[in-house]
Amino acid sequence: MPTDLIVIGGGPAGYVAALRAAQLGAHVALIEAGRLGGVCLNEGCIPTKALLAGAEVYRLVAEAARFGVRAGPPEADWPAMQARKAEVVGKLVGGVRMLLERAGVEVIAGHARFSGPQSLAVEGPGGVQTLAAPHVIVATGSSPLRLPIPGADLPGVLDSSAALDLPALPQSLLVVGGGAVGLELATLFAGLGVRVTLVEMLPRLAPLADADVGDALRTALLLQGVKVHVNTRIAAIEPAADGLRARLEGPQGELSVEAEKVLLAAGRQPNVAGLGLEAAGVRFGRQGIAVDERMATSAGYILAAGDVVGGSMLAHVAMHQGRVAAESALGRPARMRYEAVPSCIFTQPEAASVGLTEQAAREQGYDVRVGRFPFNGNGKAIAQGQVDGFVKVVAEARYGAVLGVHIVGPHASDLILEGALGLTLEATLDEFAATIHPHPTLGEAVAEAALAALGRPLHLPA
């Protein structure tokens, strides 16, 4: 049977593209050099969340007395957590394999490379084979960005994947980078009793998020005992008696921080090298492969999806891009929209956003209305003892169009869905306020924030 579509990469973009194409009746081959599921399943989102679940239990046990439960002081069993993590990952990777098999996708192990405009050489365990198909979707993902600083290659300097695979908990950890990955790993290790210092080059943590979110997360980290240095860059890493010493340059001048391990979490770069993209006539740069809204590259029959096209590099975006790429490849009208892409940071408490930040909305010239509701005014949050955080709704005045929703607080990553659906359907404040929110739930805070933006919050003191 001739292959209709070849997908390079079995991560969230690639496997979803393959599944969707198969669903549309195509005969699909998927080439994966490592493990199915990509960074997300194997060394990113999922393992982090598995370990964070352990840290959460640790925290709850430590705070048990607050809920009227007597328990001894908790003790982190890191190897057991690692084992559980491996089990979770294995289960999900097995799930992806099963889905692909059931869908009739041919999974080929190996490294793919364009040998010409229409052909791929796949170097696998059994040698090199040549594949061809009318359409190819490139979904090769991304790798951690290596900072060009002296000492970055010393032992004990880790990227996020290595940090999640540490055989033992370090005594102390320096996290370089205050984006989602740095924040989550700082939360994880600090939550298990590791002394954590976090360094961010920009003035705020989570620099892409709404300023209020960054500020709230900084407070949250400080309360967990994390030392936070903003406006600070790392100049060099050197060996020290108990591990490593990092020389930092901050607003108060130079300082040095010693830590057993240093985590570099300064972003990721698209995997565009070694694919023979030039041979295929695919335009790309350091920011990734250039694609249009159909996810088609400059070589029209080749499409790309996921981290390899750059941008936000989020797994859920990758999955959506994979779906769009598959549909486009098979001649279905599809296009990728980015107006309502939620992003989540799994800190303690969580942070989640969708749409424009207040700052961006103002810069774009909107007449901005902001509604805010704190979780310490929410019954469910108080009942479950998690009152830190807020819901912030950013809207424009003329039509009440909701431009963005920003949440810091318990289950923010789940609560943001209402904002994402609202933005996708172009809801206005009226629809948010008119939607009946069940009581008592954390989601009531979203409705209250919308009411606040309309100038009539019910559960805020006048």
Add this chain to the structure above:
Amino acid sequence: MAHEVILPQLGETMNEGVIVRWLVKEGDRVQKGDPLFQFESDKAVLDVEAPAAGQVLKLLYAEGARVPVLSVVAWIGEPGEALPARPQARHAGESPLTLTLSPKGERVGGRLPASEPFGGRGEGQPAGPQPSPSALWREGRREGQPAAPQPSPSPLWGEGKGEGQPAGPQPSPSPLWGEGRGEGQPATPQPSPSPLWGEGGGEGQPAGPQPSPSPLWGEGRGEGQPAAPQPSPARTERAARIFASPRARRAAAQHGVDLKAIQGSGPGGRIVEADVLAFAAAQPRATPLARKVAAEAGVGLAKLAGSGPGGRITRADVDQRRGAVSAPPQAGGQAVPMAGVRARIAERMAASARETAPVTLTTEVDATRLVEARTRLKAAYSAELGFDIGYNDLLIAICARALREHPALNSRLEGDSIRLLDEVHVGLAVDTERGLLVPVVRHADRLRLAEIARTLRELVARARQGQSGPDELKGGTFTITNLGAYGIDAFTPIINLPECAILGVGRIAPRPAVVDGQLAVRQRLWLSLTFDHRLVDGAPAARFLQRIAQLVEEPYLLLS
């Protein structure tokens, strides 16, 4: 002299009341102070007493009706008295006025209530000074600015000359694109309350009991909704009041339908439940934001293709249709808000380009005799008229005659049927500082040339000054646009909806022509007729243009 019975306003926050019960019926005799009806405000149920003794001539609302404060709800007077065409909602704080009716039904001594939609009705518009800073104009709201107070009192429209017209010489009226250019440009433009090309005023308005429920920016494009009153922020709710039955309101709330977008079929245009349900059923799927943007921009959703989830119409789709960019203005260039007349023109032109099936016919005619005729008419009439008769006057007369003879071109599309219009009203496109306006010479086919000329000058002058009367800029059945003064030879005009056709007039210039087999220098003129092929075919349109050409070439035929 009939007395108005007004729904009183109890406090500044009260916008409307519900008539709970009538305590009298039409024909009853009442004494001053007799209770007439009970109404319910948001605070209380109260009785309203008769302001004068007399017979109850008319009750304008049914029990249960929701009525804006200061509306006329009934008339008391003597049997057989004539009543005004419709009640007026009053400006808060203004005392009820008694209106005297002239034989033609025009109010000669009235005042304009501030919440009156401009241009809603043809006959019977009040003239004279406007009592309050009228912050109701479209300009103000489109730009999202608080409507600036007008210099008050401002002459509104010209009917009541002498009463409240500003002193001082009127700029000499000159048609725009005729030879009369340069005769003293009229004074400062002024935001005009007038719709650009409203329709539906003038004739045949039902003398319904309700102020017009006209949608502000509703679906009624092409129907020429009167330019809606643009409320100042403080007055928004009251001015935007919509007349709908309680059940209609409930249905609207249930279906998420904006009542502003609905044309009511009930008494006096009141929206009833069936209107809402029919509207909801006919509505395309659109996001809430898209609905709001479309409603405000006056963009109909019906013909839009949706690009959102499940084919929903999104804001981007609406913006695309409207030709606007949703993103806020970028740096560079100067952003001029699409407001007022400009926005209205944009809407109308886009609607015409979108909805009509335009075909333009051009023909070159010999205007030598027209030039001669005009020269002689000028000599004969300028002393009497005080100005020179121009080509536009002649062209209006010519077109009016041709339209009378070719009724197919004097028509408009109304839903599924073509209405051949009884009357010939010819508009002339005029460039004003506020933008393109089209004053209409009504019954042009019945007017003598001198009357046409005089009427046109007055209309143009008022249009230039922003003082056009409510029915002066609408109701046309045909439009002439003359770009001859700019050296334009021929062009493709856009039909002025809901009319069927428009004549583009080029310059008159001496050119070589063959006359009786000889080469001669003649005054030549290009005429461009754009007609809507939905309403009329090419051959009849060509015959119409041929007749115009004939009348231009031999203007004395107008005498026949």
